[in-house]
Amino acid sequence: MITKIKGEQFYPSSVIGTVLRKLHIDTPLFIGLILACALSFLILYSASGQNTTVLIRQATRIGVAFVLMIVLAHINPRQFYRHSALLYVFGILLLIAVLVVGLVGKGAQRWLDLGFFRFQPSEMIKITTPMMIAWFLSGYSLPPKPKQLILAGLMITIPTVLIAKQPDLGTSLLVASSGATVLFFAGLSRRFMMATCAVLASLTPVLWHFMKDYQKGRVLTLLNPEADPMGRGYHIIQSKIAIGSGGVHGKGWLGSTQSKLDFLPESSTDFIFAVFAEEFGLLGCLALLILYLLIISRCLYIAVQAQDTYNRLLAGSLTFTFFVYVFVNIGMVIGILPVVGIPLPLISYGGTSMVTLLAGFGILMSIHTHRKFLPS
Amino acid sequence: MVRIYAIKDPLAENRIFLSRVVAIFIFILFVMIGLVARLIYLQITGYEHYSTMAKSNRIKSLPLSPTRGIIYDREGRVLAENIPSYSLELVPEQIKDLDNTLLRLQALLNISDEKIAQFLKQKKREKHFSSIPLLLRLTDEEVAKFSVVRPYFPGVDVHARLLRHYHYGLLTAHVVGYVGRINEKELKSLPVAQYRGTHHIGKMGIEKTYESQLHGQTGYAEIETNAQGRAIKTIASDDPIPGADIYLTLDIDLQKTVYDALEGQTGAAVAIEIKTGDVLAFISRPGFDPNPFVYGISQKAYNVLQQSADQPLFNRALRGQYPPGSTIKPFLGLAGMEYNVTEFKHKLFCPGFYQLPKFKHKYRDWKKRGHGLVDLNDAITQSCDVYFYNLAKTLGIDKIHDFLQQFGFGQKTGIDLVGEKAGLLPSKAWKRKNRNLPWYPGETLITGIGQGFIQVTPLQLARATATLANKGKVVSPHLVARIVNSNYTSTHSSTAETQINLKKRNVEDIISAMVNVIHGARGTARTLREGVDYQIAGKTGTAQVFTVKQEEKYEEEGLDKKLKDHALFMAFAPASEPQIAVAVIVENGGHGGSVAAPIAGKIMQQYLSPVSIVMGETVDH
Numbered sequence: 001m002i003t004k005i006k007g008e009q010f011y012p013s014s015v016i017g018t019v020l021r022k023l024h025i026d027t028p029l030f031i032g033l034i035l036a037c038a039l040s041f042l043i044l045y046s047a048s049g050q051n052t053t054v055l056i057r058q059a060t061r062i063g064v065a066f067v068l069m070i071v072l073a074h075i076n077p078r079q080f081y082r083h084s085a086l087l088y089v090f091g092i093l094l095l096i097a098v099l100v101v102g103l104v105g106k107g108a109q110r111w112l113d114l115g116f117f118r119f120q121p122s123e124m125i126k127i128t129t130p131m132m133i134a135w136f137l138s139g140y141s142l143p144p145k146p147k148q149l150i151l152a153g154l155m156i157t158i159p160t161v162l163i164a165k166q167p168d169l170g171t172s173l174l175v176a177s178s179g180a181t182v183l184f185f186a187g188l189s190r191r192f193m194m195a196t197c198a199v200l201a202s203l204t205p206v207l208w209h210f211m212k213d214y215q216k217g218r219v220l221t222l223l224n225p226e227a228d229p230m231g232r233g234y235h236i237i238q239s240k241i242a243i244g245s246g247g248v249h250g251k252g253w254l255g256s257t258q259s260k261l262d263f264l265p266e267s268s269t270d271f272i273f274a275v276f277a278e279e280f281g282l283l284g285c286l287a288l289l290i291l292y293l294l295i296i297s298r299c300l301y302i303a304v305q306a307q308d309t310y311n312r313l314l315a316g317s318l319t320f321t322f323f324v325y326v327f328v329n330i331g332m333v334i335g336i337l338p339v340v341g342i343p344l345p346l347i348s349y350g351g352t353s354m355v356t357l358l359a360g361f362g363i364l365m366s367i368h369t370h371r372k373f374l375p376s
Numbered sequence: 377m378v379r380i381y382a383i384k385d386p387l388a389e390n391r392i393f394l395s396r397v398v399a400i401f402i403f404i405l406f407v408m409i410g411l412v413a414r415l416i417y418l419q420i421t422g423y424e425h426y427s428t429m430a431k432s433n434r435i436k437s438l439p440l441s442p443t444r445g446i447i448y449d450r451e452g453r454v455l456a457e458n459i460p461s462y463s464l465e466l467v468p469e470q471i472k473d474l475d476n477t478l479l480r481l482q483a484l485l486n487i488s489d490e491k492i493a494q495f496l497k498q499k500k501r502e503k504h505f506s507s508i509p510l511l512l513r514l515t516d517e518e519v520a521k522f523s524v525v526r527p528y529f530p531g532v533d534v535h536a537r538l539l540r541h542y543h544y545g546l547l548t549a550h551v552v553g554y555v556g557r558i559n560e561k562e563l564k565s566l567p568v569a570q571y572r573g574t575h576h577i578g579k580m581g582i583e584k585t586y587e588s589q590l591h592g593q594t595g596y597a598e599i600e601t602n603a604q605g606r607a608i609k610t611i612a613s614d615d616p617i618p619g620a621d622i623y624l625t626l627d628i629d630l631q632k633t634v635y636d637a638l639e640g641q642t643g644a645a646v647a648i649e650i651k652t653g654d655v656l657a658f659i660s661r662p663g664f665d666p667n668p669f670v671y672g673i674s675q676k677a678y679n680v681l682q683q684s685a686d687q688p689l690f691n692r693a694l695r696g697q698y699p700p701g702s703t704i705k706p707f708l709g710l711a712g713m714e715y716n717v718t719e720f721k722h723k724l725f726c727p728g729f730y731q732l733p734k735f736k737h738k739y740r741d742w743k744k745r746g747h748g749l750v751d752l753n754d755a756i757t758q759s760c761d762v763y764f765y766n767l768a769k770t771l772g773i774d775k776i777h778d779f780l781q782q783f784g785f786g787q788k789t790g791i792d793l794v795g796e797k798a799g800l801l802p803s804k805a806w807k808r809k810n811r812n813l814p815w816y817p818g819e820t821l822i823t824g825i826g827q828g829f830i831q832v833t834p835l836q837l838a839r840a841t842a843t844l845a846n847k848g849k850v851v852s853p854h855l856v857a858r859i860v861n862s863n864y865t866s867t868h869s870s871t872a873e874t875q876i877n878l879k880k881r882n883v884e885d886i887i888s889a890m891v892n893v894i895h896g897a898r899g900t901a902r903t904l905r906e907g908v909d910y911q912i913a914g915k916t917g918t919a920q921v922f923t924v925k926q927e928e929k930y931e932e933e934g935l936d937k938k939l940k941d942h943a944l945f946m947a948f949a950p951a952s953e954p955q956i957a958v959a960v961i962v963e964n965g966g967h968g969g970s971v972a973a974p975i976a977g978k979i980m981q982q983y984l985s986p987v988s989i990v991m992g993e994t995v996d997h
Contacts, residue, residue, distance in 0.1 A: 244423060245430035247427065248419060282415055
C-alpha cells in the first residue's frame with residue numbers, strides 16, 4: 001500500500017518505512033547494499049582464514065561508511081550543486097598537496113596524513129570531478145557545445161594527470177571515466193565519441209611509450225600469464241585456478257583451498273572475487289552479478305527520476321562509476337583485464353573505497369529523496 | 377555563486393538523457409554477459425584443468441626416508457649404526473635473502489666456505505621446499521648458540537637426523553666402508569624415487585656393496601601444504617621399509633687383534649675360517665676414521681689422507697698386489713709332486729746359487745753358503761731357493777700357471793667388496809699378449825721363488841692358504857653371514873664347491889713340511905711355536921722390492937725404508953684340524969719370519985683361544 005506523505009514522496013507505510021523515510025534512505029537501494037555487505041562478511045570470513053578481527057574492522061568501516069551515506073542523503077542536492085566547483089578546486093589542491101607532502105605507501109604517493117587518520121584525496125576526486133562537470137554542463141543547454149566540451153575535457157584531465165603521477169593508474173582511469181560519463185549522459189554526439197575513440201586508439205602506442213615498466217608488464221602478463229608463472233603471471237594464474245576449480249557449484253563456504261593455503265595473494269582485498277568464485281561456483285557468481293545489476297538498475301532508475309540536469313548527470317555518472325568498479329575488478333580477476341589495484345565494490349576488505357562508494361550512494365539517495373513531487 | 381542560465385529545453389534534454397541511460401544499461405548488460413561467458417569458460421569448460429592444478433598446488437608428496445640397516449659383526453656387536461644428531465638445515469624458499477642468511481650463519485657458527493659451496497651445490501638438485509642440511513653433527517654449544525638467535529633466521533632450523541656412526545671406525549674402515557653425501561655422478565644412476573629423501577649413500581666397503589639392502593624402501597606421505605610449503609595435514613602415507621640389517625663374518629675382537637698387531641706397520645692381514653670361507657679379520661694399515669666422511673670431511677683433512685705417503689685410504693688387503701715371495705713355495709712343491717716331476721724325499725744339492733745351462737748368470741739363494749743336500753721338506757722348511765729354481769725349471773711356466781690357478785692366484789676371489797684386484801699369474805700366453813715378448817727361461821726360475829711378474833693380494837694368499845689347508849677344497853671368502861630383513865633372513869650359502877684334484881699323500885707331505893717351518897729344528901718361523909698348544913703350518917716369505925745386482929750384497933741397514941723387502945707370512949692352524957687360515961703382508965718389513973709371522977701367530981692365538989677384547993669398551997670415541 002502506497003501512501004502519499006508530505007505531498008513529496010512515496011514510502012511503504014510501516015515502522016521501518018517511517019524510519020527509513022526519516023533517514024532519507026531509498027529502501028530498494030538500501031536493501032541491495034545491505035545484501036552486498038552481508039556477502040562481504042561471509043566471504044571475508046573465509047578469505048581471511050576465519051579471522052574475526054578482520055570482520056570487526058570491516059564492520060567498523062562499513063558502519064562509518066553507512067553513517068556518511070546517511071549524512072549525505074540528508075543534504076539537499078542543491079547544496080551539492082552550489083558547492084561543486086568549490087569541492088572540485090579543494091580536491092585538486094589536496095592532490096597537489098599529496099604530490100608535495102604525501103606519504104608513500106606501496107611505492108606510490110597517495111596518502112595525506114591528517115593526524116588522526118590517513119586520507120586519500122584521489123578517492124574524493126572520484127566524486128567531485130563528475131560533480132564539477134555536471135555543474136558546469138548543467139549551466140548550458142544540452143547537448144554540450146564544442147567549447148564547453150574542451151573546458152570539460154580540461155577539468156577531467158587535470159585530476160586524471162595528477163593522480164596518474166602518484167602513480168595510481170587505476171584510480172586516474174576511474175576519475176577520467178566518471179567525468180567522461182557525465183559528458184556521455186549530457187548527450188555527447190556519437191560522431192564525437194567515435195572520433196575520440198579513434199584518436200585514443202591511435203594514441204595507444206604513444207601511451208605505451210609513457211607507461212612505466214611494471215604497467216607494461218601487467219599488460220603483457222594479461223596476454224600471456226604462463227610466460228612467467230612464478231613471477232608476474234603467478235597472481236593471475238592462481239586466480240584462474242581458484243575460479244576454474246570452483247566449477248558450477250563451488251567448493252562450499254570455507255572450502256577454498258587456493259586462498260586458505262595462501263596460493264592466492266590478496267585474497268581478502270583485490271582478489272576476493274576469486275575466493276567467492278571458488279567457494280560458490282558459477283551459480284554464486286551469477287547471483288552476485290545479478291545483485292550488482294539490481295543495484296545498478298535501481299541507481300539508473302534514480303537517475304532517470306531525478307528532476308534536474310545536474311542531479312541526473314551526477315546520478316548517471318556515479319552509477320556508471322560503480323559499474324566500472326565491478327567490471328574492472330572482476331575483469332582483472334578472471335584474467336581479461338590487466339592487474340590494476342581496484343577492489344571489488346562493497347565486497348573487498350578495505351575502507352577507503354567503501355567510504356567513497358557509499359558516499360556516492362548517499363548522494364544518489366539524497367537526489368532521490370529530495371525530489372519535489374510532480375503530479376504526472 | 378552566480379551564473380547566467382542559458383535557455384534550456386527540458387523535454388529535449390530529458391529525451392537525450394533517457395536514451396543515454398537506455399544505451400548505458402544495454403552496454404552494462406552486454407558487459408555482464410561477457411563476464412558470465414568468461415566465467416562459464418573458466419568454471420565449466422576449464423573445470424577439470426583448473427581443479428587438477430588446484431590439487432597439485434596443495435598436495436605435495438613428501439619422501440619418508442627409511443632407516444639404514446645396522447651392520448653387526450659375527451657376534452652381533454654393532455659396527456655401524458644410526459645415531460640421532462643435530463643438523464642445521466635451510467629451506468631456501470622460505471628465506472628472503474639466502475646469501476645474507478648464509479653470511480650471517482657463517483659468522484655465527486664459523487662455517488667453512490667449502491660447506492657453503494657444498495650446500496649451494498646440493499640446493500640445485502633438491503626439490504622445492506625441501507630442507508637442506510648445511511651443517512651436520514652440531515655440538516650442543518652450536519645448537520644453543522643458534523637457538524638463541526633462531527627467530528632472526530626464518531627458514532633455518534635445527535633438525536634431529538639419524539647419522540651413520542662407526543663404533544670401531546679405524547678397525548672396520550676398509551671392510552664396512554662408509555657412507556657419504558650423494559654426489560652428482562651417483563645421482564644420475566640412482567633410482568630417483570628411492571633416493572628422494574636420502575642424503576647419504578654407501579661409498580666404500582660393505583656399505584657400498586650392500587647399498588640396496590641397507591637402504592630400504594622409501595615411503596611417501598601426501599601432505600597438504602600451503603603456498604609457503606608448510607605442511608598443513610597428512611592426507612595419505614606409505615610407510616618406509618627400513619633397510620635390512622647385515623651380520624658380517626668379521627669378529628671384531630680378532631679384527632682388533634690384527635689391527636693392534638700391525639701397529640706402526642704398513643701392510644695387511646686377512647684371516648679366513650677354512651670350513652666356511654668366513655672372513656674373520658680383514659685389516660689394511662694404516663687405517664682411517666670413516667666417521668668424518670659421513671658428516672662431510674673437510675678438504676684439508678681429506679688432502680692429508682690422500683697425500684699421505686702411507687696411503688691410509690688404500691685397501692691393501694683387497695687391492696694391494698705384492699710378489700708372494702717364498703710363500704708360493706708350498707704350492708709349487710705340491711705342483712711338482714702332482715706332476716710327478718719330483719718326490720717329497722728327492723734330494724738336490726744347493727750350492728747357494730743356480731745357473732741355467734749355457735748362461736753365466738747366477739740365480740742366488742738367500743743363504744749365500746747354500747743349504748747343502750735338501751729334499752722338498754728341507755726346501756720348504758728352510759726356504760731353499762735353489763731347490764725351487766730347479767723345480768720351476770723342470771715344471772715350466774705353463775704348468776706352474778695351470779696349477780696355481782686352481783688355488784685362485786691371478787683371479788679375483790669374488791669377495792663381496794667392490795674394487796678387488798686380481799693379482800697376476802704369468803704364463804707364456806699372458807706375456808705374449810700383454811708384453812708382446814717371448815717367455816725367457818730365467819723368468820720361470822724367479823717365478824719359482826715368487827718373484828718376477830707374479831703378484832698376489834693378501835686376500836688371495838689367505839684364500840689359497842685356506843684352500844690348501846682344506847685339502848684342495850676351494851674356499852670362497854665372503855664377508856656377509858646373513859641379511860636380516862623384517863620379513864626374511866637370508867644366510868650366506870657357499871656356491872658350488874670345487875675340489876682340486878690332489879693326491880692326499882702329497883697334500884699331507886706339504887703340510888708336514890709347513891709344520892716344520894714353525895715346529896721343525898731349522899724352520900724359518902721357529903719363534904711362533906713359543907707358548908702354543910696346537911700345531912701351526914705356515915710359510916714365510918720375503919719379497920724383493922729392489923733388485924740386487926750380481927756380485928752385490930743386499931745390505932738391509934743401508935737401504936731406504938721404501939726399498940726394503942716386503943715381509944710375508946701365510947699359515948693355518950691347527951695343522952691337523954685346520955680352522956683358520958691367515959695371510960700377512962708387511963710392506964718393507966724385512967724378513968717374513970721375524971716380522972710377519974708373529975702377527976699371524978697373534979691372530980691364530982686369539983682365534984683358537986679367544987680373549988674378549990672390545991666387548992664393553994669403546995674403542996673409538
